[in-house]
Amino acid sequence: MSTPREGVGLSGRRGPVRAPQGIAGGILLIALAALALWLTRDLDQGTLNAMGPAMLPRWLAIGVGLSGLALIAFAFIRDGEPLERWSLxxxxxxxxxxxxxxxxxxxxxxxxxxxxxxxxxxxxxxxxxxxxxxxxxxxxxxxxxxxxxxxxxxxxxxxxxxxxxxxxxxxxxxxxxxxxxxxxxxxxxxxxxxxxxxxxxxxxxxxxxxxxxxxxxxxxxx
Amino acid sequence: MGDLLSNLSLGFSVALSLQNIGLAFLGCLVGTLIGVLPGVGPIATIAMLLPITFGLDPTGALIMLAGIYYGAQYGGSTTAILVNIPGEATSVVTALDGHQMARQGRAGVALGIAAIGSFFAGTVATLVIASLGAPLTGLALIFGPTEYFSLMVMGLVFAVVLARGSILKAIAMILVGVLLSTVGLDLETGEERMTFGLPFLSDGIDFAVLAMGIFGIAEIMRNLDHTEHRDVVRQAIGRLLPNRQDFKQAYKPVLRGTFIGAMLGILPGNGAVLGPFASYTLEKKLAKDPRRFGRGAIEGVAGPESANNAGAQTSFIPLLTLGIPPNAVMALMVGAMTIHGIIPGPQVMTKNPTLFWGMIASMWIGNLMLLIINLPLVGMWVRLLKVPYRMLFPAILMFCCIGIYSINSLPTDVMFIALFGFVGYTLIKFGFEPAPMLLGFVLGKLMEENLRRALIISRGQLSTFIDRPVSASLLAVAAILLVIALLPSIRKGRDEVFTE
Amino acid sequence: MKNIVLALAAVAGLATTGAQAQNYPTRPITMIVPFAAGGPTDVVARIVTDHMSRTLGQQIVIENVAGAGGTTGITRGAQAQPDGYTIMMGHMGTHGAAPALYPNLKYDPAKDFAPIGLAAGTPIVIVAKKDFPANDLKGFLDYMKTNGEKVNMAHAGVGSVSHSTGIFFNSVIKAKPTMVAYRGTGPALNDLMANTVDFMTDQIVNVAPQIQGGNIKAFAIATPQRSPVLPNVPTTKEAGLEGYEVSAWNAAFAPKGTPPEIVKKLSDALSKSLDDETTKKRLLELGGVIPSATERTPEALQKLVESEVARWTPVLKAAGATAE
Incomplete structure (x- = not known):
């Protein structure tokens, strides 16, 4: 569920990334969305008349993934927070x-x-x-x-x-x-x-x- | 009016017997003392204390139970303020500014205003129940699945407003929260969703487990990061009770919170859960400087706490007049009543007037007891914060484990608070706020179920949400709120929007 | 301190398995209730064990282990030490419908338990919204024949009593209403009262107050006799429907391998509790049906479990109902 490793790896950069925290958060969200999509892959989506169990989770996962992409995109455009130090x-x-x-x-x-x-x-x-x-x-x-x-x-x-x-x-x-x-x-x-x-x-x-x-x-x- | 007075005097004649006053006091006291343990929310408290009422006569038992309920509720708010562990959905909001106040040495003020606001809200709510209880039940029946769906959409918009930092991140967190709420058996088809095949996930994620993990345990992990700041909480204790300035800031939020909470509490589909969120949103929108919110604004405690208590009380209306428990706590109260031989339903009021009005009168007495018990206790709670953190947090940790275990007797629940604790810690590290996620989680379940129900009943017609007037107006309010929330930040400049 | 405890615990562990049946019980007994506190099964368990504790001279502590339609708690109970100190309250779902609903069930209701005895059943009532265009069961059945597609049936979630009994009802009357799921009986009843859904089947304890209050109407009660709580509601047979007699029974079980003397003691205590006037009164107030002396024996319970599994499995399988 968590991706602390990417986070730590990115902390020492100097380059096009202006908001490292946004990148890490975005990756986390995309990973989460991918996990949800994978977990619901066998479930039926149904129709509006009889919504299946997968309809809402799937759309939500897509929404989460898009938010993640947006976060990453903004990380290249605007300055943001650096990554905080992790103490394990x-x-x-x-x-x-x-x-x-x-x-x-x-x-x-x-x-x-x-x-x-x-x-x-x-x-x-x-x-x-x-x-x-x-x-x-x-x-x-x-x-x-x-x-x-x-x-x-x-x-x-x-x-x-x-x-x-x-x-x-x-x-x-x-x-x-x-x-x-x-x-x-x-x-x-x-x-x-x-x-x-x-x-x-x-x-x-x-x-x-x-x-x-x-x-x-x-x-x-x- | 005459009816109301005679009913209330009947009620007070029952509630003011020495035995019943004693029971109300005892109930509030034990309720507070158990409810204040981190990790022991109202449901766990009531379930734990239920057996001690068994030996009493039904009226006495119910009076004591009501006392336990209020005590547990207030005890939960105390924990939210002191150690940032909300015991139930409604005290999530209290934790936001209440805990910040505690960190600034204003824990006593926060606890004091919570107690006083709650008392005021309780008094008003008691009067509302006594005078309007029966007619208001009609409202419960107006709300079908369609209306609930729209109400929940509105609630999710509140969650956006609630967020402190980046709106994009808040929206992402709300979506994640709703996504988490869909874990477990699908209600309509019984198929497993995202459970990894684990049997203990088939009923979904328990709110108490999620909240304790991403708030309580994550908070401990985060505090341990900043050892040099760890003493912030116990730095200066400051005044124990609110002063005039505080009251001046707080009285309007208390009034508004009481109104909102009382209205939403009447809805049988757990509308009370929205009360504190709605109140917080309103206060933040009305405030001259909304940036104070989330950093220890007293309005952010006074309003939601009043809404919380008003809702806690008016949610007895669907229970007492319809026999329908609106939430898990009330469902437990139904069980408690049935054990005592009273089956809640429309007849209780007419068949058993002494019990009905006695209980309503004892609601007010219970609120008074809370005030009497808790104002002196504020000093004691605040002094607890003087314990060095290196000793405080292991104790909190153990209480969390015991509290979570006691709800379902499942060790897996205990393990999950560790998992969610780490998830919460990760989220904080990446600049996400846990509160919108928790709100998404609470509302998400209700939202999906009602959406699907509404569509099944309308045979797939989406227009059902606009055709029904109540639903349409709720959606309109939600849309307007969303625009208001987004517009200023979009206009103000880009950096404001997506950072802070 | 800890080392001493552990060392002694290991030694003492050898001695505890000796025959303790005569002195039983020497310490409190835990009864697992596989549902949340406050539900019908929990209430029945608390009422019955109150008197049992006095007979046995040791307290029976209720442990609510909720989850997966009650199967989480029963699974744990089935795997507990068969020493008589862990028993459980099973019911129609956990020991009747569960094998059909949960294909991966970790216990066999008929083989993995030492039955103690039947406690109390709460009959099923067929109820409909106030505005339903029929006033008795016959009218309802006629309406269903012509308008079956339009009718919405509420239930309290897959695996719940109202769901299983509802599916059974539909199979008996050969109707296919649209099923609308709710989380628990409360919200389902609320929408029934608000005329949002049309009908449902549920336990008498949940629906009786609303029927008495005139908020919903009852067509029939699925028992051989009328209930004193609802004397005006005919039985299904009286109303002209054969083959639909269902009750959400609750019964006490011990794990398989519990010494027979201990089971006997528990069974006697349960039976004594059911004869107690106060217990009886409280159960009857709930609309509960108290089993006769012959129905209370462990042997009768064993038969009941077998017949219930045989009854529910084909019905639920045919409807494609599953909770996994």
């Missing part, structure tokens, strides 16, 4: 974090790969810890505390108070607790353990702060 770190970690959440929240299988459903107790911290590294200022300690405190909050809020059918922990976890414990009790106990761990981490690592973390602090702030 942000999108990369954000996407990986979301995917990690998606594949761990409930049992997942894709081809040969299959994962057991680990529930919010794993998916939540994963999303925060991985996602947190999207910025170069990420600090492991902060993210750890954040994930250990937000996750139990969400577990109690969604799983306990609101009773949502969102998987909270793997069934196997129940085996760790005495047989008589109900699901809710296990949920609460797990949440308390996590919250306690968050507090423990907070206090245990506080002393180390002046020596190690402060350095990161300076580079992170200004």
């Amino acid at each position: 770190r942000g999108p990369f970690f954000v996407i990986v974090a979301i995917l990690a959440f998606a594949v761990t929240i409930r049992p997942f299988s894709f081809g040969a790969l299959s994962l057991p459903g680990l529930g919010l107790v794993v998916a939540g911290p994963l999303a925060i810890l991985i996602g947190g590294y999207a910025t170069p200022e990420a600090r492991f300690r902060e993210l750890l505390i954040l994930s250990l405190s937000l996750t139990p909050f969400c577990m109690v809020l969604f799983g306990d108070l609101l009773n949502l059918p969102i998987p909270v922990f793997p069934q196997e976890l129940a085996g760790l607790f005495p047989a008589g414990w109900s699901q809710k009790a296990i949920l609460r106990a797990t949440a308390i353990v996590m919250a306690a761990a968050a507090i423990a981490v907070f206090f245990a690592t506080r002393k180390a702060r002046p020596t190690t973390i402060d350095v990161a602090d300076h580079s992170g702030r200004i």
Whole structure:
């Protein structure tokens, strides 16, 4: 769907192109239009009396393509924006974090790969810890505390108070607790353990702060 | 008139019982608190909170549900303003200027004017429902497929006006949005369109998924690009509440927004969705300096928010008097009512007057509660922005994942917010705006379905759109608007048109 | 922390598959409703499970997994652990019409489930716009013979109950009205009330308020007996139409392989719930039909599914209806 590569390649030009962003945008639109036309190639267009499923998408795709061509044409005639720099770190970690959440929240299988459903107790911290590294200022300690405190909050809020059918922990976890414990009790106990761990981490690592973390602090702030 | 007063006093006698006031308050409070979580829109909020009303008597349950609905709606606007994640179609517009205001340290003013505008709109809309509810249902029946198609065309023209930068790019984005809306099973024939054979695409792309991706996730990715500017949002918090100058700027948009929203909300085909867009367009056209819009204009928050709330309320009219839910949220309300043994329909008003008027009275009380709950909360929400972004965004990310998962319990929905997030990021990088695309998406589906329906019923006669007076006038308005939108920019000089 | 959990999870995984049927249920049960919250099937599921939860001593949590005419949710349910902690609410579409509508269906309604029991059915009513030039079913059928081409029939989208039952109706009366699709029942009814379309078939819970309010007219109800909600509407047989008795039934299923003792417990709880006065009252208010004791058994449900698949497949295939 996206064509970041062309974009990056065009950024260092000097020539007839006066609005590189327009060129890249135009190419993107034309690619999109081509994709839509290809996807609807087997569908019936129908008549006005009984419009087929392909009629509107096809005309829209043509419209999108024409807009793309117009953008490219104007890019040679008028001055426009240069291409912005792409930083791939942000999108990369954000996407990986979301995917990690998606594949761990409930049992997942894709081809040969299959994962057991680990529930919010794993998916939540994963999303925060991985996602947190999207910025170069990420600090492991902060993210750890954040994930250990937000996750139990969400577990109690969604799983306990609101009773949502969102998987909270793997069934196997129940085996760790005495047989008589109900699901809710296990949920609460797990949440308390996590919250306690968050507090423990907070206090245990506080002393180390002046020596190690402060350095990161300076580079992170200004 | 006498009828209206006696009906309203009956309603208030029901709604003002201690228990019902408590329920309205509780509903608004939980609705706001859950609805404010990024990624949890009104539909998800109501579905989540539906079970807590089960133990109540029907009237109490409905009052609480209405409270939850308003709370969720307002909570959604709060998220749109603070972190630029609209939870539903109608708060897309709020995000445009509201979030810009937040970036300038005016989040409190934006939230405050939204709350006050909403309260005013809610009050007017309650009166409209109480006095005109029954006669207005006639309007719902004038609008057939032909009229809806023309209405949606007009809405798409709004989208052109809405755009901030290049008109060409805006048109391209609208087309892309409409194109995206055609993904999924074709409604008439049941054939798959552009689904890549993936079963989870067969019902099309979910609005919440698309909006969260191209607004919320893309916004995070973009913020991460500019680490040096990341503190803009929390820079200075500024005043918490709007001052006199703000009110002076905002009161007219609130009045106009209320009127537009209330009118469009009555239409059963989800006309309410157009309210905020129409209001924004109008304010932008009326403004002395339209360039302020999209850069934190208070009118761009006050008008659409009032329209949003007025529409949210008057969209109860088709539900209460016809039994027809105009949109997904209302469909959920129907389900909630049926679970409580009340089947919405034309008889509710006569068969169950205490419930009907009690609910209308509690609408107003719900709006009052919202104001009472939210003005003090504004300070708290704004303070949230003080959290360093490097810690705020992972939390938003997790809430988005949970929120999207909770709607359909589908991990694929979660994956799609990542995909759309990247698409949105790419679009921003290439200078496209996501808002017109989202509007195209919302209106596109309604537009295609109604176009095809109208043509089937007219047996392929295109003239049906001009023969029917309502449809013809809507199309005429659309044409005029389009000309007005294009003319000045064409005259002004070329560079203005296609760059900014 | 995470390592410990994972390690222990692996060990504990071995022990959980033991025979737990006696103590069942020891934790909340998830019921997948394959439609959005608020629809007729969701409402029936919520009403029925409310009482079942009390009988079983554990809450039944409704999980709405909507998509593809309900087949997304049922597919997931069919693939769930057969331990009794994931069950689902299927209906006429997912366990009757789906094999014809979805050629790539990933489950077999008759083979991949352990039926629990029939919950409640909502009968189909044949309704027309207020201004329709006929006042009873006979007049309607006569009109269709001469003006069939001009008539517009509304339905709530391919794969919906009103679509399948509508196609069936057309095949029974041998008519070919122009089909107009809507997204859901609400908009379709709206246009019916506005006289924009001519007639449709849909579940009683959706149309009853409009019939009572005089906004649309009902020709017949497709059940053997009249409904207490619409006592003046004749049955199709009374109105002179043979061979059109349809109801959008809802029934609970467990995945194939669920221990029979657990299925029995669930089936008993469901049956008890249907005998409960409050549950009954709420279902009847919806126009629902409560199955008799013999219709509620897992065996009866199995038979129903087989006969429904056999009934819908030829009808829908002949009409060329597909949702893929």
